[in-house]
Amino acid sequence: MDDYSESRRAGDRLAAGHGLDDPFAAAIRATRMATIVTDAAQADNPIIFANDAFLKLTGYERDEVIGRNCRMLQGPDTDRQAVQALSAAIAAGEDINVELLNYRKDGSTFWNALHVSPVRNDGGEIVYFFGSQLDVTDKKTAEAKVREHRDDLEQVIEARTRELTEALEQKTALLHEVDHRVKNNLQLISSLLLLQTRRVPDPDLKSALKSMLGRVNAIATVHRRLFQSEDVERFDVSAFIRDMVADLMGSAGRDDIEMQLDLERVDIPAAKAAPFALVVNELLTNALKHGFPEGRGGRIFVGVSRLDGEFRIEITDNGVGMDKQANGFGLTIVQLLCQQLKAKCETTDAEPGTRVVVLLPVNGAH
Amino acid sequence: MLLAIELEHLIQEVGCHPLGCAMSSGEAFALAQQLHPDLALVDVHLSDGPTGVDVARKISQDCGGVALFMTANVKRLPDDFAGACGVIGKPYSEHGVKTALVYLAHCLREGHAPGPTPVGLTLAPAYAALWGLDQTLGRTA
Numbered sequence: 001m002d003d004y005s006e007s008r009r010a011g012d013r014l015a016a017g018h019g020l021d022d023p024f025a026a027a028i029r030a031t032r033m034a035t036i037v038t039d040a041a042q043a044d045n046p047i048i049f050a051n052d053a054f055l056k057l058t059g060y061e062r063d064e065v066i067g068r069n070c071r072m073l074q075g076p077d078t079d080r081q082a083v084q085a086l087s088a089a090i091a092a093g094e095d096i097n098v099e100l101l102n103y104r105k106d107g108s109t110f111w112n113a114l115h116v117s118p119v120r121n122d123g124g125e126i127v128y129f130f131g132s133q134l135d136v137t138d139k140k141t142a143e144a145k146v147r148e149h150r151d152d153l154e155q156v157i158e159a160r161t162r163e164l165t166e167a168l169e170q171k172t173a174l175l176h177e178v179d180h181r182v183k184n185n186l187q188l189i190s191s192l193l194l195l196q197t198r199r200v201p202d203p204d205l206k207s208a209l210k211s212m213l214g215r216v217n218a219i220a221t222v223h224r225r226l227f228q229s230e231d232v233e234r235f236d237v238s239a240f241i242r243d244m245v246a247d248l249m250g251s252a253g254r255d256d257i258e259m260q261l262d263l264e265r266v267d268i269p270a271a272k273a274a275p276f277a278l279v280v281n282e283l284l285t286n287a288l289k290h291g292f293p294e295g296r297g298g299r300i301f302v303g304v305s306r307l308d309g310e311f312r313i314e315i316t317d318n319g320v321g322m323d324k325q326a327n328g329f330g331l332t333i334v335q336l337l338c339q340q341l342k343a344k345c346e347t348t349d350a351e352p353g354t355r356v357v358v359l360l361p362v363n364g365a366h
Numbered sequence: 367m368l369l370a371i372e373l374e375h376l377i378q379e380v381g382c383h384p385l386g387c388a389m390s391s392g393e394a395f396a397l398a399q400q401l402h403p404d405l406a407l408v409d410v411h412l413s414d415g416p417t418g419v420d421v422a423r424k425i426s427q428d429c430g431g432v433a434l435f436m437t438a439n440v441k442r443l444p445d446d447f448a449g450a451c452g453v454i455g456k457p458y459s460e461h462g463v464k465t466a467l468v469y470l471a472h473c474l475r476e477g478h479a480p481g482p483t484p485v486g487l488t489l490a491p492a493y494a495a496l497w498g499l500d501q502t503l504g505r506t507a
């Protein structure tokens with residue numbers, strides 16, 4: 001059987017029902033939307049009508065498409081799954097919208113947004129399929145570009161994230177290494193001072209070395225505390241004072257002096273920790289050494305509290321009083337470091353004894 | 367070496383007897399096997415690298431001794447302290463070490479702790495339990 005002439009006749013029969021004055025037929029023939037009609041009654045559902053827009057889109061002549069199945073537009077890169085979905089819909093007699101890569105007569109490709117729907121007669125039987133084709137190549141290309149860009153971008157982000165993660169790991173390792181070295185070196189300095197202190201016979205020199213050892217220990221206590229906390233930027237003043245007091249009182253071995261602590265939880269920036277620690281060390285050592293000469297017991301009070309915009313650190317003893325306190329260098333250290341910390345340090349008579357109050361600005365200007 | 371010499375002074379001052387000091391993990395292990403110390407003070411970083419953890423484990427497993435870490439890297443210790451009884455964090459003070467040694471000597475002699483752990487000493491969970499310490503008291507933050 002001749003498919004072409006059979007389809008031609010089917011096309012004629014279709015046209016016969018729609019004269020030249022039929023506005024719907026005229027619209028289909030003239031529309032810019034590529035449109036075909038296939039004959040469901042014939043084997044393999046051949047094309048029996050194709051409008052000019054279809055011929056223009058595909059590059060075929062009319063007599064090259066009439067009588068053929070529209071799979072003639074498919075090619076090697078057409079998505080098989082989309083084709084199967086199309087065949088399944090046609091076999092089931094359902095509408096379908098599908099986007100297919102199609103081939104023109106000259107072999108060039110275009111993206112075809114294909115709509116196919118069955119046309120039924122009065123008896124409900126499918127007699128034709130109506131197909132319309134829209135060239136969506138531009139949209140597809142744009143989509144592909146967006147996808148490509150997104151993939152590129154994701155790769156860039158992934159690479160950058162990897163770099164940053166590695167950099168952070170390196171930085172953390174470096175921080176641990178530096179922390180380790182600082183602590184070991186402080187240990188070395190304190191052991192050196194201690195070794196020499198043991199060997200020096202001169203009591204004045206021994207006392208000076210011990211004072212220096214106390215200062216190094218204060219800084220060491222700061223570093224022990226700093227990296228123990230989760231936040232390496234902040235320094236817990238009260239926890240530090242508890243450590244310092246335990247250490248100082250322990251090494252002083254003065255059971256006749258009672259310590260009273262009233263410590264509110266207060267944090268200062270880590271950068272201020274060392275000077276602050278040295279100030280507290282001097283004041284505590286002064287109170288211990290000079291407030292209470294051997295044989296005179298008493299009480300030392302240390303308080304930390306938060307005032308408006310300031311931290312208040314008070315160290316009060318009920319010892320022999322300020323006139324007899326004569327640690328020149330220690331007080332110089334206190335003055336200089338308070339200046340550095342923008343802190344106020346006031347010494348008053350506690351009758352009996354000495355009261356020193358340090359007022360440290362919470363967010364001190366630098 | 368300086369630190370070791372200084373530690374020997376401290377050990378003597380609290381009434382203990384320093385038996386010897388070692389620089390490398392090999393020396394440390396040989397010394398521990400030969401001398402059977404009650405307590406071995408072990409830094410994590412020895413002359414042959416970060417081998418102190420292995421040394422502590424060997425001392426507690428093979429020599430029946432008790433190890434105590436002295437390290438600036440407290441956070442890097444394994445959770446079980448490698449069988450050691452605890453750690454003194456560097457930098458330590460003279461008083462801190464002495465107090466810790468007196469405290470541990472009491473624990474080792476009597477089998478229970480004389481009180482909460484002193485500042486600067488952190489006990490391994492297993493030893494804190496062994497010496498009858500409430501975990502919350504046994505840990506110094």
